[in-house]
Amino acid sequence: MLDRIIKQSDFMSVVRELSRQRRLVGPVAREDRYFYEVVDEPSKLDLSFNYCVYGPRAFLFPPTETLFTFDQRDGHFEAKPVLDNQPLAFVGVHPCDINAIRLLDHVFAEDHRDEHYLTRRENTLIVGIDCLKPCTEGVFCADMHGNEAKDGFDVMLYRLHEDNDEVVFGVVFGSKAGREWMLYSRACRTPTAMDEREFEEYQRMKAAAFPRRLKTQFEELPALLDRSYDSLLWEATARRCYSCGSCNLSCPTCYCFNIYDEVDMSLDSGARKREWDGCQLEGFAEVAGEHNFRPKTASRLRHRIYRKAKWILEQTGIPGCVGCARCDRACTAKINSVEIYNQLAEEV
Amino acid sequence: MWVQEARLPTAEPELYIPKPARILRVRKLTEYENLFDVAFCDGRLLDHAPGQFVQVSVLGIGECPISICSSPTRPGTFEMCIRRVGSVTNHIHRLGEGDILGIRGPLGHGFDVDELHGKDILIVAGGLGLAPVRSLIQYIIDERSRFGEFHILYGAREPKELLFKNDLTVWRERQDVNLHVTVDRPDEQWRGKAGVVTTLFKELPSLNPSETAAVVVGPPVMFKFVVLEVLSRRIPQSNVYCSLERRMKCGIGKCGHCQANNVYVCIDGPVFKYGQLKAMREAVE
Numbered sequence A: 001m002l003d004r005i006i007k008q009s010d011f012m013s014v015v016r017e018l019s020r021q022r023r024l025v026g027p028v029a030r031e032d033r034y035f036y037e038v039v040d041e042p043s044k045l046d047l048s049f050n051y052c053v054y055g056p057r058a059f060l061f062p063p064t065e066t067l068f069t070f071d072q073r074d075g076h077f078e079a080k081p082v083l084d085n086q087p088l089a090f091v092g093v094h095p096c097d098i099n100a101i102r103l104l105d106h107v108f109a110e111d112h113r114d115e116h117y118l119t120r121r122e123n124t125l126i127v128g129i130d131c132l133k134p135c136t137e138g139v140f141c142a143d144m145h146g147n148e149a150k151d152g153f154d155v156m157l158y159r160l161h162e163d164n165d166e167v168v169f170g171v172v173f174g175s176k177a178g179r180e181w182m183l184y185s186r187a188c189r190t191p192t193a194m195d196e197r198e199f200e201e202y203q204r205m206k207a208a209a210f211p212r213r214l215k216t217q218f219e220e221l222p223a224l225l226d227r228s229y230d231s232l233l234w235e236a237t238a239r240r241c242y243s244c245g246s247c248n249l250s251c252p253t254c255y256c257f258n259i260y261d262e263v264d265m266s267l268d269s270g271a272r273k274r275e276w277d278g279c280q281l282e283g284f285a286e287v288a289g290e291h292n293f294r295p296k297t298a299s300r301l302r303h304r305i306y307r308k309a310k311w312i313l314e315q316t317g318i319p320g321c322v323g324c325a326r327c328d329r330a331c332t333a334k335i336n337s338v339e340i341y342n343q344l345a346e347e348v
Numbered sequence B: 001m002w003v004q005e006a007r008l009p010t011a012e013p014e015l016y017i018p019k020p021a022r023i024l025r026v027r028k029l030t031e032y033e034n035l036f037d038v039a040f041c042d043g044r045l046l047d048h049a050p051g052q053f054v055q056v057s058v059l060g061i062g063e064c065p066i067s068i069c070s071s072p073t074r075p076g077t078f079e080m081c082i083r084r085v086g087s088v089t090n091h092i093h094r095l096g097e098g099d100i101l102g103i104r105g106p107l108g109h110g111f112d113v114d115e116l117h118g119k120d121i122l123i124v125a126g127g128l129g130l131a132p133v134r135s136l137i138q139y140i141i142d143e144r145s146r147f148g149e150f151h152i153l154y155g156a157r158e159p160k161e162l163l164f165k166n167d168l169t170v171w172r173e174r175q176d177v178n179l180h181v182t183v184d185r186p187d188e189q190w191r192g193k194a195g196v197v198t199t200l201f202k203e204l205p206s207l208n209p210s211e212t213a214a215v216v217v218g219p220p221v222m223f224k225f226v227v228l229e230v231l232s233r234r235i236p237q238s239n240v241y242c243s244l245e246r247r248m249k250c251g252i253g254k255c256g257h258c259q260a261n262n263v264y265v266c267i268d269g270p271v272f273k274y275g276q277l278k279a280m281r282e283a284v285e
């Protein structure tokens, strides 16, 4: 069910309003590719983008960030948390990325609440834009249920049709904040029965447009992997892997990090920081004394695939992979996760 | 107005922030290990379970996980036995009485002492593995009437690597503790037993397997052989406990470093039942 209908130009004027209150992040064209970036001017957003090279996680969980600053002059021991509560709005995120954020929301809130992530997240408004067809070749988001965002957004836009060269969006509200913001625009109207029929047709077209690429239902992937721990495929695939971690870097759901200290010239004050880390890097599980718990490339590759398709799902109930295939596109060795799953499916 | 106020954090504001603790006493145990007796500067008690650990910080250098090696039955201060191996631990070794360390914790799952109450206890420790189980040993000694027979088997590579020599003397003298110690490579002065820790199993009296809990803590190489001995004594798998070591950064189940198959050692462990580990291939391989 749709909540409202709005034309793109009217939508852009509420975005302009939003930009007075929040930092805007959305798809920006850089030559022939798109990146999520902070924009000072809403017109720089290009909502007709195919896909962004990286997901939006960097704006909620930055590549490096300060956890706290410290000062230990004259025997003091003072440590102060550093939090970022600047209001932010994502405008134009695809369903896969919304689903990736849902997972991050869960892992940073469960067991121990991570204030650094959650403070940013609680001050972030998410405006999604749906995909009517696959954004590029090789994605398997439909297999992973990543191409549909049922929640995790404040507002979701569906590109229903064009009217005088202008896109008309169907709007679904995901939160009170999203509704209040959208209703600020007088130009958004209540959907009619015809709009609803158009939306149903949209859903039908969408379902037909996304191919299934996995031979295994995603609910069955944990069981498939259970049977595949000792497969030779890990070793065989790992022979090509450079352990470069590009797959981790490009993944919208990767959230592993390293913690390190930085000191000022005085050596008395400084900051404890965290930075993205990747389980494919050789030293990820290494401890002092040079013992490495995953010394082999094959064991690290298997670890990544197990995390994405089995362990995270089992631990959180949310898929650890959204099927965006960014890892597959990023890999110089052309290691392909769909191929891995399908080959494993043939083995057993 | 549709604009939300910037929301203030509802999260745990001090999750990553260590609390200052003062070093009260440092004792040299071996060439590489010192024992640090510390207390929080604000008088707070650590309130831990045996087998839990803390994240120890030297601001500007970093942080590392260290087992609490004293028992909660001896509150007020807590002890850590620290081997110097790298940047943080070497730095800690340069500190002395009165110096400040940062402490986060207690962290992780320790031994469930309620489950152990009433049982005969067999502890098998190798090398630095004695540090995490020392908290349990002290606990059992302090609550001695709540446990049955108490056997400790401890092995080190060389006599000079034996930890807690004073404790070993005290434990050996107690009638209600059955302690056996061995070294892999004896020297001229060594008058005790020689051989790897599994050779000590023949010193044990016959056990009552279903009433015995076994605790195995040591380096990965030792683990498999000791568990085999324990199981061959017909102690049920659900009564076998062990403590794992992994690289750790956050200590609170976020950073991914300590993951062994589907578990986070920092929050699901470090103490596990052998039954749980069987499914974790990385833990037993």
Ligand SMILES: Cc1cc2nc3c(=O)[nH]c(=O)nc-3n(C[C@H](O)[C@H](O)[C@H](O)COP(=O)(O)OP(=O)(O)OC[C@H]3O[C@@H](n4cnc5c(N)ncnc54)[C@H](O)[C@@H]3O)c2cc1C
Pocket (backbone or CB within 6 Å): A286, A287, A288, A289, B053, B062, B063, B064, B065, B066, B067, B068, B080, B081, B082, B083, B084, B085, B086, B087, B088, B089, B090, B128, B131, B132, B244, B245, B246, B247, B248, B249, B270
């Ligand atoms: C649950 C647990 C309990 C431990 N208890 C003790 C103890 O009681 N006494 C003791 O001496 N040692 C203990 N260790 C090992 C101790 O944490 C490492 O020796 C220490 O982290 C090395 O840090 P470093 O900075 O000196 O070395 P570096 O080699 O410079 O290590 C850099 C960083 O890597 C990580 N790291 C390296 N080795 C390890 C490791 N083995 N385990 C976890 N993280 C590591 C740490 O974050 C460390 O700060 C324990 C480890 C774990 C996981």
Ligand code: SF4
Pocket (backbone or CB within 6 Å): A240, A241, A242, A243, A244, A245, A246, A247, A248, A280, A327, A330, A331, A332, A333, A334, A335
């Ligand atoms: S991107 Fe490819 S080569 Fe690099 S670590 Fe990942 S799988 Fe290996």
Ligand code: FES
Pocket (backbone or CB within 6 Å): B247, B248, B249, B250, B251, B252, B253, B254, B255, B256, B257, B258, B259, B264, B265, B266, B267
């Ligand atoms: S140490 Fe970070 S998840 Fe366990």
